[in-house]
Amino acid sequence: MSAPVLALDIGGTKLAAGIVSPAGDLLASRVDDTHPAWSPAEVIEQLFELSEAALAEAAQEWRDLPAVGLSFGGPVDFPARRTLTCHHLHGWEGLPLAELVEERAGLPVVMDNDANAAALGETVFGAARGFDHVLYLTVSTGIGAGLLLNGHLHRGANSLAGELGHTLVVPDGPACTCGRNGCLEAVASGPAIARQAKAALDQGEASLLQSLPRDQLTAKQVAENAHADPLSARIMARAGEYLGVAIAAAVNLVNPDIVVIGGGLSQAGESLLQPLRDSVARRAVPESVRDLRIVAGALGADSALLGAAALALRRGPGREGTT
């Protein structure tokens, strides 16, 4: 396949459309905020406006596109081609989204959740290129994972594989958004990191973070200060330690070649990755860790969009498309 594809990304807070070459070059793209009050129809409408603009910039016509790839920021029933729910927007329960976009575009659409899309994107175009067995984690507002085994996305019995964010890592730990306690997401996600920093500052700990407005403190700020601020470094290290607990269990179970850490928090770099690697090395079976690579993602904020493109480029029976 030599023609570029259209890639669409419906996230919790933003929409994106991109024209992507088979080599993974983003030829043109448009991004916009979503509005929490928008209906699915309004989101789709806005996505097509972004698509038109991106197509125009890339000097492409709808009729030249072989397919559309679509990343959705919530769980997806892959064989049914429906969204299951969205944690940030309303009206997406059981929506036949792939079909709706397909009808509107007049092109075949392949849809998956954003963690799977990003995992595929990093494998086809990014940090995990050339590896057969890939565990991808996105560490951001939430924590999710995508698993490529023998080069193909593993989706599982209910298209729910990759729910690593709700692995128990701290027995009787902090409350999670899912209603349970001590989930990885409750101790190592962006909001958890920001909360831990705020709590330490409230207790009067000395820190460079003391100069920042405490009620708007973000994990990004903690990550940015980790190279110089001991409190920030300690909080990032603890998040890495917890991520390592869940990753070690996953490494023991599936024995991947490589673990790729994506999502906003991956920009923290070694302040997160080194404690994470140490934690995995202490906890996973030594023979499974010996040749294991643990790296930051290479595609940054475009991972899901480029992964959506990869879904479209690799579509077909037994590949990443409809089966």
Added chain:
Amino acid sequence: MSAPVLALDIGGTKLAAGIVSPAGDLLASRVDDTHPAWSPAEVIEQLFELSEAALAEAAQEWRDLPAVGLSFGGPVDFPARRTLTCHHLHGWEGLPLAELVEERAGLPVVMDNDANAAALGETVFGAARGFDHVLYLTVSTGIGAGLLLNGHLHRGANSLAGELGHTLVVPDGPACTCGRNGCLEAVASGPAIARQAKAALDQGEASLLQSLPRDQLTAKQVAENAHADPLSARIMARAGEYLGVAIAAAVNLVNPDIVVIGGGLSQAGESLLQPLRDSVARRAVPESVRDLRIVAGALGADSALLGAAALALRRGPGREGTT
């Protein structure tokens, strides 16, 4: 394939050879103890004696056999067709076992570790028949797992997938044979259960187990008394709880259709399985648990032997054979 195959099982304490029909019927079998002092050559010699006897009983000739399946009680480098080590016997490091048996038998041999073999056996002939995504656990002296995804064994980057026994479940918990602390195997294997029972009896807890010789107390005795003895029931329930912690993490990650519990401890039945199910339900993502089955294995002590047969019956490129 309509002819029966020869199945071989090299365990830590016993050897077995069986003639197995394509439908999974064990037409004839021979079992013997291994001797810790035996060299690999002596083990192979004894395996062939058992094979001759089983062939004679089933009225089969070597030349009628299409293939041999071999289950090994330790890690195996699957593509290299070598054993990596054996925790119970000496001289198996890097041994080209499949080739040695192949030369001796004059037949193609497919070899895998016992947890993978048993997982395949339960999927082809046992409790997981008809399911695409299967997590199999053997709970015995050790704890191991085998994973079938989309109907095929998932072996991973170093043929080490399934090391669920060394998942951390009790931070700073009891020492494990692997040198770390708090692994699942250190708190829920047969020896761990026997140790917990002995410790409780040493502290004077009232129990039906008080009448048994305390130094030879086995997990089997604890399991057998669990229906009537509160201490035994509590210990089995705790083992189920811990198993559930590791299984929940695995369920979140790979979203299987069914979890099959095999190995000696699975004979404890509901005294182990019900607390295990409750533990998984409390800890895994609700949508991944809703349709999940958690059952005891159907093949009992023959699971690895029948799985070895399934390896031979399903051999070939891209299946369970050499790839």
